[in-house]
Amino acid sequence: MKLAFTLLSLYALLKVCLCFHEIPHMLVLGIAKRELMKNDMEIYNITAKYFDTFSSSGIDSIPTTSYEENAVWSDDIKSYGDAQKAMGMWHFIGNLDSNPYNLTLYKDPMADSENALNAYANIVKTLTNKNFVGKITEFKVSMLKMLVHLVGDIHMPHHTGTYYNKTFEKEKGKGIYSGDKGGNKQNILYYPQTGKKQKTNIHFYFDSSCFFYTWTSRLVRPLNQSFTNYFEIELERIMTQYPKESLNINYTQTFDDWAEESWNIALTEIYPFLMQKNVIRYQDAFYNSSFNMIQQRIVIAGYRLAYTLQNIFAAEKGKIDLTTPLSYEKQQKTIIVYNNQMPLSNSISTEYHSDKAMAVIFGVLFGLTLVSYIAFMIYFRMTYSAMKSQNRISSEYLNTKNGTMQKIPSTEQNNEHKA
Template sequence: MLKLRTLLLGLALALAASPAGAWWEYGHYSVGRIAFMEVKPSTRAELNRLMKKSGLLDTPTCPATTIEEVSYWPDCIKTLGDRFSYASSWHYQNVDVCKPFDQKSACRDGNCVSAQIDRNAKLLADKTLPERERLMALAFLVHFVGDLHMPLHAGDKGDLGGNRFRASYGAITGRNLHAIWDGYLADRGISNPPGNAAGVLSEVSTEQRAAWRTGTTEDWAREGWEAARQFAYGSVMEDPCGAAPETEPVIDEATTRRLIPVIRERIAKGGLRLARLLDEALA
């Protein structure tokens, strides 16, 4: 069932024109699982307590009983139509990678992923709020930290985070750069041995874990913005800020192998930073 859902979601996102979905299920699951493994025991206990009350969300087709389901919930609720349409712009921020970093220009009235990470972290920490609100804040926080660590949700070139940038992934033609990074590269990178969340985390040293947990949301956004230019666009263009290629670029096997460590680092950083935010809010 999971493989079928992943396949159907991947197909939908590959064909979509909206920049609102980041990482296919495997990416979000992995960020959430790394965080769940890294939080303090008291934080993990509180997460489990909140998730047991997921029925309060009243979204039976979008469960939130495990950290993996929680991590995917903000994408799942897009299928519920107008009920949660207010959150569509919260998943990304289109900061021009070919101009000086300017987060404010892409974050009007707090409608961007960075601002919503900070907002939902505060809501989650507020024990005076109804549990339904805190549970919803948890789901948004887990998901949005994952979103921010997908480079094309932190920076773009006026092309909807690469959705309008046509590219091919090996023999899979007629895709766009956003879908390739969302799914094909992410799934390949996370699956590369040692695979899954535990495998990704196993390659991160104690020193790196401590260093990667530091910084502010804006620091992480700037890092993702730089990754968008250097790796997402830089992998298919000699000059990331130059003219669009005349022919559809192909991310071949050699390029994929160079990008696998980048993908794994983005996932690990997202999980470790999320763990810090959860500890601060719940421990």
């Protein structure tokens, strides 16, 4: 019984676990997938085979039911904490900074070596190592999953630098400044369509694509069919709204160029606004421009990722066995384009509320069970103590009684002796 309720409580926790940033990363890989399937099917099949090799176990993370879910693995493994600190620092760059006041800065000593730029360069070397061409190894799979995630991260403005001013002092009165940590310390107030004020920071604002991907469009992984359908609709929507031909993508640029491009956006479009105010309202001028910018960055990242994968895996063509079917291979569906920011379909919304209701029910049951268990233990302890006390009193009474009975004949004997 105890095990059953433990499992139920774990299920409830898993069902309500949210990940706000998974959709933009999955969109980047989804765009790359469509581009590869259109222009280089063999490269798509090779990368799909890499991802599928460990898809059932997820390599110490959530199992995958789709190609695109592999883009979130690098965030999933953050649950290891300090044990993977170096890989945790691969998600951003700590040496593209703005220090307009010429302050004395504090930086993590690992930042110059463990950052997105160095990580990307080393990952590419790993995936193109001549000794392992045509060999799918667990390490290469892990590095591929990391690469597709980093391409998404580096197109987010606040993954590419830190802004320094006297607000962000490391220790009060010390005169050393740690900066806004990629916008994580730049607090803002956001007013969505509902008008209900939300406190957040500018880093999260852009990572969630200006709060476009939050509660109502969250994805619970591994994806079921309803969430897969929603994702495919959103993928079609963003690719149609920002067609490849309108983006003027320069494919000669490097990963370092992409990072510089993102940081320039932060310096020219975001920080000037933040230096004047920290309030953003849905569909105000800043919201509209920043939403358009970040949505374009997602699409640009997807096309650049497809081009990158073509270059990296070109040497593996004809050397990977592609005859066995993929475990999560799905038939392509015809998707109908819908208006911007379409809410979840009724089926997905119903399933979402159903999952939430189930989580609440299991949570309540677990809570009642825990309270009952605690009450029972208290009652048992009190009863046991009372019984123990009663036994002690009874024992003492019997001992006293026996002792008295033994003294009577002894007294009589003494009287007889005296007589």
